[in-house]
Amino acid sequence: MIDIRSSDRLSAAEVADVFALATAADEADGISPLSEDGVLGLRGTTHHHLLAMGEGGELAGYAYVNDSGDGELVVHPKHRLRGHGSALLAAAGDGELHFWAHGDDPGAQVFAEKAGFTRARVLWQMRRSLHDLPDVPLPAEVRIRAFVPGSDDEAWLGVNSRAFAHHPEQGRWSAADLRVRFAEPWFDPAGFLLAVDPADDHLLGFHWTKVHPAEGDEPAIGEIYVLGVDPDGHRRGLGAALSVAGLRHLAGLGLGDALLYVDESNAAAVALYRRLGFEVFSTDIQYAR
Known part of the structure; x- marks a missing residue:
């Protein structure tokens, strides 16, 4: 035994x-x-x-x-x-x-x-080069600033919950989940981009980037860690503009490529990322019983 x-x-x-x-x-x-x-x-x-x-x-x-x-x-x-x-x-x-x-x-x-167990979910890792990024301007009356830990936590958790209301993991994040990641060595608030209304600093969306360090023969690579737009205050084109803003931040760090994870069934997100030049790199499968 x-x-x-x-x-x-x-x-x-x-x-x-x-x-x-x-x-x-x-x-x-x-x-x-x-x-x-x-x-x-x-x-x-x-x-x-x-x-x-x-x-x-x-x-x-x-x-x-x-x-x-x-x-x-x-x-x-x-x-x-x-x-x-x-x-x-x-x-x-x-x-x-x-x-x-x-x-x-x-x-x-x-x-x-x-x-x-049966096959329940398919998660794609998608990648693209950080060279020749598309030009996608921000919608009018939107500005981007960095996340401020401790000050922006509550507002971010609210937008994240609404943006991922139907996501089995992301939509349930708590303040404790945030704090755990703030303590990780990769966390950099400068790469946690917030889209806000300049009139009142109201949070409209976000692009949280992450950098995976070089490992062995693999060079460092950037990630679209979490990208979300508040459905209650949606600005047309904000998701694409935020995506590119984060990718430009990663490119500015000298990185050559970026990755992201997305459910195969999330047709809207997959379509956005394909328009931005991402292609499927690998596949994870969730089996359920």
Whole structure:
């Protein structure tokens, strides 16, 4: 029987072991097995962690489930096909679950289907060069300024909630979610752009950018981290103009490319990003039970 250890908070040593396992899987598969939610959850208390231990006491597999029933699962390459993945899924419980598989891998699909999961969501990573950006001016009576942590939090959370009212993750962000990201080493308020009405500084929309540092042979790359426009105060063309404003900010940092994540089913967002020159780079699949 495989030894599965369960915890709502991991020790520093356990976190290090999970990161080492994830690195080994990334090197073997060519894609990281943990999303931002998974990485942030390793250092917090919002996730239920499951550790599958190998015969020698080393970490053979890891899974987590967050408060919304979403999770991820990864098995160390040298421990695969030995039942660790199935044991982790069994330990996650019999209720409703949603697990992400990074990369549209046929093996992950077979594993998911055998466990009673079906394909539920498709998340695209799209990319484009930061050279030759289109010229998309801001609508009249709109100006852009940087986000001010502590002062703009409440207004931003309101716009984010309305802009992503039907999004299963983004629309539920709280002040605590903001603070967690403010503490991350990548956070830069200068790259968190707000579109406001100059008459009263009312928030109309935002483009929060992110920079992923160089890693190995991969150069640093920018990201459209979160882009939203308040549906209650929509200005025609603001989404496209904000997109380009953020991309120009990233280009000004000397970056060569930008990425973003978008649901395949979000036709309006996909159409906007294709108009701006983005193309699909990779695919993540969420399996549900």
